[in-house]
Amino acid sequence: MNDHTTDPATEAFLAQRNLLFTVAYEMLGSAADAEDVLQETWLRWMKVDHDQISDQRAYLVRITTRQALNRLRTMKRRRESYIGPWLPEPMLTTPDAAENVELAESMSMALMLILETLSPTERAVFVLREVFEFDYDEIAAAVDKSPAAVRQIAHRARRHVDARRPREVVSASRARAALESLxxxxxxxxxxxxxxVLAPQVVLISDGGGVKRAALRPVVGAEMVVRYLLGGIAKTDAAITTEATMVNGSPALAFRVDGDIDGIMAAQVETGRITGLYFIRNPQKLTRIASQTPLTLR
Structure with a gap:
């Protein structure tokens, strides 16, 4: 795509690009797949008769949603053969993203994992309604359902997510303090x-993708998590350093081994203690933490 192109169709796409990427990422949990969806959206957008479109933003979101749904169904099958637990791909975000509580919560590892338990259509409806606040008619056009059916799906998905989501949403400063203690x-x-700093029933999920050392199932309980973390550090002679960073709109830790990035650890914090740790080590998922990704809900 030529960034210097100034035709109206291209300008309309570029004006909504950050929104479209955020929609695709929220649905897929993968920045790489979200970029592919945007490319597919662009190709279809350029074939449309733009004079017949009254709401370009809604139309672009509709294309993006349909392409993301197609990819999500394929990814569901692909993840069945994934080695060990699967975690979303972390993205380096701007410090001010943490001030947008709604954005940070919607992109948290904890919520993204809950969204993984929804069907593709439920996830699309939940994301468009609860995160991006689209109306039922717009969502119905995007997922090819009636508005009445979308209302039922939205209610079912919301009930499912609410039953599993963390009880408390802490401020970025409190999360940062807990991670600094860690x-x-x-x-x-x-x-x-x-x-x-760890809650007694803390759960650690690590994603190595079969490439890097990671637990093949969640590690449960503070003592087991401590043993896993300190045991992993003790097994290497390399220099391991950690530094504060910001991924998916929330504070996190970046792990380096001999100066090279080795993993990202995000956390869920409740009542001042860490209840969930999400450790991404799969190198294929660490490509979006060298530069910041602009995201938006509107």
Missing amino acids: RLALETGNPQALLD
Whole structure:
């Protein structure tokens, strides 16, 4: 795509590009697949009679949603053969993204994993309605259902998500403080300091994709998580460093081994302690943390 093209169709697409990418990512949990969806959306958009379109934004979202749905159904089958737990692809986001509580919550690892348990259509409806606040008629056109059916799907999906989502949404500053305590405890190798910051029933999910060392199933309980983390550090002679970063609109930790990025750890924090840790080590999922990705809900 030529960024210097100034025809109205291209300008309309570029004006909505960040929104379209965010919609696709929220539906897919993969930045790489979201980019592919945007390319497909662009190709279809350029074949449309734009003079017949009254709402370009809604029409572009409709194309993006349909392409994302097609890809999501394919990805569901692909993930059945994935080695170990699957986690969403983390993206480096701007510091001000954390101030947008709605955006940060919708892109949190905890919520994205819950969305994985929905059917493709349920996920599309939930994302468009609850995250982006599209009306039922717009969603119906995007998913090829009647508005009445979309209302039922939205209600069912919302009930499913609400029953599983974290009870508390903490501020970025509180999450940052908990992660800093975790970072210092890991740096000093202090088991008690780790136990102090982890909730008793904390769950750690690690994603190595069969390429990097990772637990093949969730690690449950503070003592087991401490053993897993400190044991992993002890098994390498390389220099391991951690630093604060911002992924998916929330504070996180970046792990480096001999200076090279090795993983991203996001966290779910409730009542001041960490209840969930999400450790992404699959190298194919660490390509979007070198530069910031602009995201928007509107």
